[in-house]
Amino acid sequence: MSPVRGKAPAAASGQVRIVGGRWRNTRLQVPELPGLRPTSDRVRETLFNWLMPKLPGARVLDLFAGSGALGLEAVSRGAAFAQLVERDPQLVAALRGVVGRLGAGAQVEVIAGDALQWLGSAPPARADVVFLDPPFAAGLWEQVIERLPRHLADDAWLYVEAPVGAALQLPVEWQLRREGSTREVAYALYRRAAATLRGDMNATEPA
Template sequence: MSASGRVRIIGGTLRNSRLEVPDLPGLRPTADRVRETLFNWLQPVVGGARCLDLFAGTGALGIEALSRGAAAVTFVEREPRLAAALKANLARLKAPGGEVVGDEASRWLRGPARPFDVVLLDPPFALDAWAETARLLEEGGWIAAHGWIYVEAPRGAAFILPANWLMHRQGHAGEVSYTLYRRTPADPLS
């Protein structure tokens, strides 16, 4: 993050808008270059999509999706200051379709599910929450039958994801690995 506590939206209707972000330890917004690559990959599907930004943090991923035509984004963020900043940024940018949920992702995912077309999964690296969160998403019915899942993790991290998440594209930036998966419905005979 820049020293000024701001993150820039890089594409769409909100391009060049700045998000005001509290200075909190461990906060690691997705780099501009990575967001640009991700949304180039998602460009054919993000318009009109229902998106879930888990571990939202700054909300940059979800706001980028709204900026590029997503119909709705649910942001889940446990840190009250980040959730409040996210609500303020959405209001200031007049970004319709954003819903901020102040809760732990794992607790929220145990509630009633609604399927999302695109899931953005970028937990704090120290939590090591990828496998458990992926299991909750898959078992809980949170991902549409042919939905897309973006996973950001430390380069070289090892964790198990559901077998029906098929890697579509992958990249690296510094010490970060980012991968876009396509969900296929589970085989009813297995």
Template sequence: MSGTPPNRAKPGDRDGGGDRPRRGGRPGPRVTVGEGAVKPRPREAGPGEVRIVGGQWKRSKLPVPYSPGLRPTPDRVRETLFNWLGQDLSGWRVLDAFAGSGALGFEAASRGAAQITLLERDGALAAALRANLKRLDKDGTVSMRIENADALGWMKRAAPGSFDLIFLDPPFALDLFAASLRAAAPLIGEQGVIYLESPASPAPIELPPDLGLSLWREGRAGAVHYRLLRRSG
């Protein structure tokens, strides 16, 4: 997610001290910087909301609080992903390991997944996920568990073969791709699938060769490279 764009000078602004013209030519107040001066608080930028693109909650919006580095999976990537997976996930056990906005996990729930687990380390984001579930699942029929937890530690403790689909979209800046693949690989069954999202440049990350995973599908959207992995053989 990009940060707040820098302020740009407007025609007529003056550099240096003195009054600065305002709209209509009226001078604004003199601003000084020194001991006791109050600096303006940076505007917190964030995605604001993401939109579910398919299933029973299609077009529903998920409010998302600001969190540094949060970068929800784009709409068109999710559309492609669920065209690959199929629009009906009835019976699937799904883990969204770095949930963030919850876009991937809620897309799976919207398409009928039987069990969905969302992991989110940021407490404010985890609270937002719970609020969004309560708002969408009014009758309480969706089997979704939301945990405020560290994804790597949680996956290392989980039972082998307990999921059919695992979404891995870790924060790009932390370089957790190989570590998250190692933690996730034992958790999928024989027909299980792992979705991995990573930077497209300078080059997509290499898959650790000893995990027994092979590439099934892949794509690119701007700065994002995404792929589906499944067991070799």
């Protein structure tokens, strides 16, 4: 994710790794920026276990991409395409470097820009999975979620990270499916209610 302004957790060690799929154990260099807090290996393993039935062929949107670990992990595990949105120039350069090193230019687009502005101005998309892990101190969750619908598939999945104890209010169209926490971070997976209304739920989706 993008840098967190304020308290700097101990997770920023200079590297994260892709934990599964064709790029498994690939190390991603993380620039030493104050407060940068990549999603931990353990949390990503849990998340992608939840998402595994949905990933093959999916289109992914990784907002506040930071190290790119979420979006790149999704493609490593079978997603067809990922857009990684990041505004910090140093992080953008690092993302483009790893995409080139992996030969992933046809499957991963790195977008240099502010996520909120991009959501408001970019052409409509049909993302199947969205990762939302903004700087905690900025309090951007609700603003981002308000701008998401035009970029989503009807049955999209939304992954959210927030501080433990944060009282996030998501619109009623989002149904909570899974959640967990560490000492500092709460994480949850939601699905758009439109999928239920169409009656397309099936036994292979994340419970």
